[in-house]
Amino acid sequence: MTTTALDLTADVVIVGGGPAGTWAALTAAAAGADVLLLDKGYCGTSGPTASGGTGVWYVQPGPAAREKAMASREALGGHLQDRRWMARVLDQTYENMNRLEAEARYPFPVVDGVAHKRGLQGPEYMRRMRSWIKRAGVRVLDHSPVTELLVDPAGTVAGVRGHRRQHDTGYRVRASAAVLATGGCAFLSKALGCDVATGDGALYAAEAGAAMSGMEFSNSYAIAPAFTSVTKTAYYGFATFFHGDGTPLAGAGSQGGRSVIAQELLRTGTVLCQIDHATPEQQALMRSGQPNFFLTFDRLGINPFTDKFPVTLLLEGTVRGTGGIQIVDDDCATTVPGLYAAGDAATRELICGGFTGGGSHNSAWAMSSGTWAGGGAARFAAALGSSAVKRRLTGAGGVAVRPTGSRPFDGDPWAEAQDVLRRQVHPYDKNYLRHGDRLRPALSELDELWQRLRAGASADPAGTPRLRQAAAMVAHARWMYTSALARTESRGMARRQEFPGLDPAQHRRLTVGGLDELWVRPESLLAPRPELAVAS
Amino acid sequence: MIEVVSASRCVTCDVCIAVCPTNVFDRGAGGVPVIARQNDCQTCFMCEAHCPADALFVAPLTHPAPPDSPLRDEDHVTDTGLLGSYRKELGWGRGRKSGARTAVGPELGRARITPAPAQGE
Structure with a gap:
C-alpha cells in the first residue's frame, strides 16, 4: 500500500481543463455533484483553444439552416457522420453559446445589432470558463497531471492518481465517476498550444479497457511560418505558395492543396508563402479576428501580405483529426463503467466523420460532449451513492508505472x-x-x-x-x-x-x-x- | 519561446509561474521568475498575455533565439513597442476594451489554389 501526500474525494473527477473539461465540470456541478477538475498545466491557458481562437459551429435553429450546416461537410468526412448526433451538437452548442453570453458575460462582438457567436477568442473564453466553474463550486488543481486511473474490483473507474509538480507530491482522488477531457495528441509538434495534448487520456482509457474509434483520421498538419508555432491554416486560404526560387508552386493551397506543400517540403525543404489575395478590408478583419496570427509576423518584421516567407506543416495528429476514445451512449460514456470521454479525447466521427476542416466543429463538439459527459458522470455518481467511497482501489496503469520485465529499460x-x-x-x-x-x-x-x-x-x-x-x-x-x-x-x-x-x-x-x-x-x-x- | 523577463517591470505576483501550461518558470531570488525549462516552452504566448506588468516577452520562435538576437534584448522589444503588445491587442488590462468585442474575422470562402505560371512567364 502506497501512501500519498494528498488524499481527496469527489463525486466526479474531471481530467483536463480545456473547453470540454470545463463544460463537463460546470454541468456536473449544476447537477449537484462535488466536482474536482485536474489540469496537467493550468485550467484557463492549457490546450489549443486557450492560446488560439476558434470558429464555432453555431447555427440558428430552423430546418433549412440546420440542414445546410449538416450537409456541408458530409462528403469531406467520407459520410461517416451521424445526423442525429450532428443535430444534438447543433442544439447543445446553440444553448451553450447563449449561456456564455448570458451567464459568463462573454463579450461577443455585435454585428448589425446582433451578437456574433460564430467564433470565440481563446484566451478570453478559457479565462471566463475558469472563473465560471470556480463560481459554480468546482475545485481546480492546476499543474497536477494524472498518471493513472484507479478501478474497483469490478473494473469500474473509481478515481485517479497523479502528481502535483509544483509541490512535488503525489495525490490520489477517490471518485464515483471520471471524465477524460485530456485533448487529442499532437506529438509535441509545438503547434500552437498543443504540447499538453499528448494523448494521455486515450492511454488511461485503454488501460481500463476502453477502445478507440477513427484513429486512422489522425494525419492533420497545419500551416505555420517556418520555425514558429502559430497555426491558423484558414487564413492561408488567401495565400499563394511558391518554390524556394520564388516561382509559383502550382496546385498548392491551404485546403485541397496541402499535400502539394508537403511534397515540396519533402523534396526541397522550402515552400514560400505570401498572403496576397486578401483585400485591405479582409487584412484588417484578419487582425481583429485573430490578433495572435500576427504575433509571429510583427515580431519577426514580416509583412505577410507583401513579403514571401517560408512556411512549414506542423503535426496536429488527433487534435484536428477526428479519432479518439470510443463513446457508446448519449452521455459520452465509454465501454468502461464510470468512465466518460469528451472533447478531442473522444472520437469526433459522429459529427465530423473522417475530416474536420478547422476548429468550428471541434469546438462545438468540445462544449457539447463536455456538457453531456459531465451530466452523465454526475448521474452515475448519484446512482452509486455513498457506497462508492468504500471500494477497494487498484491502479490501472501499466507502461511506465508497473514494468513487466525484470530488467530496467536500457537507455533513456x-x-x-x-x-x-x-x-x-x-x-x-x-x-x-x-x-x-x-x-x-x-x-x-x-x-x-x-x-x-x-x-x-x-x-x-x-x-x-x-x-x-x-x-x-x-x-x-x-x-x-x-x-x-x-x-x-x-x-x-x-x-x-x-x-x-x-x-x-x-x-x-x-x-x-x-x-x-x-x-x-x-x-x-x-x-x-x-x-x-x-x-x- | 519565452526570452525576456524584465526584472525592473516584474511585480513578483507569480502569475506566470501559475499560468504557464508547461511549467517553464521557477520562482527566483527576490521573487522574480526565472526561465528554468525553456525547452518546455511551447510558444503559446499565454504567460505574456496574463502578465499584469508587461514584464514578459515571448519570441515567436519554437527554438531559443540566437544569443545576438534583438528578440532577447529587453531594450529592443520595449523601444519597438513589442513588449506588452499581445495583451494590448487582447484588450486585457485596466481601462482597455476587450479585444473579443471586435474579433470578427473575414468571411472564409473556398481556399485559393496556387495556379500554374502562365506560358512564357
Whole structure:
C-alpha cells in the first residue's frame, strides 16, 4: 500500500481543463455533484483553444439552416457522420453559446445589432470558463497531471492518481465517476498550444479497457511560418505558395492543396508563402479576428501580405483529426463503467466523420460532449451513492508505472520515444502521405519500442508524468497506424497512396484497441448515401 | 519561446509561474521568475498575455533565439513597442476594451489554389 501526500474525494473527477473539461465540470456541478477538475498545466491557458481562437459551429435553429450546416461537410468526412448526433451538437452548442453570453458575460462582438457567436477568442473564453466553474463550486488543481486511473474490483473507474509538480507530491482522488477531457495528441509538434495534448487520456482509457474509434483520421498538419508555432491554416486560404526560387508552386493551397506543400517540403525543404489575395478590408478583419496570427509576423518584421516567407506543416495528429476514445451512449460514456470521454479525447466521427476542416466543429463538439459527459458522470455518481467511497482501489496503469520485465529499460526511454516519434510519426511521407510500404515498418519500430517501454521503463514520482506522456504518444501512434493500415481505401483525411479511391464496402467506422497486442475491428456498414442509392 | 523577463517591470505576483501550461518558470531570488525549462516552452504566448506588468516577452520562435538576437534584448522589444503588445491587442488590462468585442474575422470562402505560371512567364 502506497501512501500519498494528498488524499481527496469527489463525486466526479474531471481530467483536463480545456473547453470540454470545463463544460463537463460546470454541468456536473449544476447537477449537484462535488466536482474536482485536474489540469496537467493550468485550467484557463492549457490546450489549443486557450492560446488560439476558434470558429464555432453555431447555427440558428430552423430546418433549412440546420440542414445546410449538416450537409456541408458530409462528403469531406467520407459520410461517416451521424445526423442525429450532428443535430444534438447543433442544439447543445446553440444553448451553450447563449449561456456564455448570458451567464459568463462573454463579450461577443455585435454585428448589425446582433451578437456574433460564430467564433470565440481563446484566451478570453478559457479565462471566463475558469472563473465560471470556480463560481459554480468546482475545485481546480492546476499543474497536477494524472498518471493513472484507479478501478474497483469490478473494473469500474473509481478515481485517479497523479502528481502535483509544483509541490512535488503525489495525490490520489477517490471518485464515483471520471471524465477524460485530456485533448487529442499532437506529438509535441509545438503547434500552437498543443504540447499538453499528448494523448494521455486515450492511454488511461485503454488501460481500463476502453477502445478507440477513427484513429486512422489522425494525419492533420497545419500551416505555420517556418520555425514558429502559430497555426491558423484558414487564413492561408488567401495565400499563394511558391518554390524556394520564388516561382509559383502550382496546385498548392491551404485546403485541397496541402499535400502539394508537403511534397515540396519533402523534396526541397522550402515552400514560400505570401498572403496576397486578401483585400485591405479582409487584412484588417484578419487582425481583429485573430490578433495572435500576427504575433509571429510583427515580431519577426514580416509583412505577410507583401513579403514571401517560408512556411512549414506542423503535426496536429488527433487534435484536428477526428479519432479518439470510443463513446457508446448519449452521455459520452465509454465501454468502461464510470468512465466518460469528451472533447478531442473522444472520437469526433459522429459529427465530423473522417475530416474536420478547422476548429468550428471541434469546438462545438468540445462544449457539447463536455456538457453531456459531465451530466452523465454526475448521474452515475448519484446512482452509486455513498457506497462508492468504500471500494477497494487498484491502479490501472501499466507502461511506465508497473514494468513487466525484470530488467530496467536500457537507455533513456523519454529520449528514445522522442527519437522514434520524430522519425516515424512526424514525417510527411509516413503519417501524412501514407503508403502501406512505409506505414508497416514504422509500426514495427513503434511496436518494438512499446514492448521495451512496457517491460522496463519507470521513473521516480516527479518523472512519471513525462514518461507516461511518452508512452501515451507511442500507444497513440500504434493505434493510428494500425487503423490506417486496416482502411485500404481513401476516405476523409485517411488517404492511402496505393488505394486512392473510395470503397463503398468500407463505408463504416473502425474500432481499434489493445496495448501489448493491438486489434482492429470494422463496425457494421453504415446506410448508403441516398444519392448513391439512386445513382446505382 | 519565452526570452525576456524584465526584472525592473516584474511585480513578483507569480502569475506566470501559475499560468504557464508547461511549467517553464521557477520562482527566483527576490521573487522574480526565472526561465528554468525553456525547452518546455511551447510558444503559446499565454504567460505574456496574463502578465499584469508587461514584464514578459515571448519570441515567436519554437527554438531559443540566437544569443545576438534583438528578440532577447529587453531594450529592443520595449523601444519597438513589442513588449506588452499581445495583451494590448487582447484588450486585457485596466481601462482597455476587450479585444473579443471586435474579433470578427473575414468571411472564409473556398481556399485559393496556387495556379500554374502562365506560358512564357
